[in-house]
Amino acid sequence: MDTNITKEEFIVLLMLYVANLDGKIKPDEMSVILEKSTPADVVKVRKLFNTMNDSEILQLLQEKKELYVRDxxxxxxxxxxxxxxxxxxxxxxxxxxxxxxxxxxML
Incomplete structure (x- = not known):
């Protein structure tokens, strides 16, 4: 599993995680996610998201925040x-x- 993600992909991963808290990503939520990214990034990150459990997602977000949330x-x-x-x-x-x-x- 390739966890090298860009800043935009980091944001998408975080947003997918939040949107999925209730177990389902709703169309309105996906629209907001797509406002912040490209469809290609969303597809790529969603594939990664679907291979990870909550703990792995949170660990990856924690690791990447050092790169992408600097101040x-x-x-x-x-x-x-x-x-x-x-x-x-x-x-x-x-x-x-x-x-x-x-x-x-966390951030």
Whole structure:
């Protein structure tokens, strides 16, 4: 499994992880993901995503954040993207609120 991912692919992986928290990536969520990336990147990252479990995804995100989330400005951009994704289905649940808090600490 090739885990060499670009910054754009890192964002897609993170967004896929968040969108899949409830077990299903909804069309509105996929639209938001596609706003941030190319269809080719989404296809590539989704293939990788589908081969990994949650622990492996989180480990990869943790490793790559050092490369792609270098300062507070980068962090705020990523968190804004995640908030937009969470708001896409117009329902923000307790799990999603908790996740944003965890991502703020992780990033």
């Amino acid at each position: 507070d400005s980068d962090k705020q951009v990523v968190l804004a993207d995640i908030r937009k994704l969470i708001e896409a289905d117009r329902k923000i649940g307790a799990m999603e609120t908790l996740l944003v808090g965890e991502l703020e600490r």
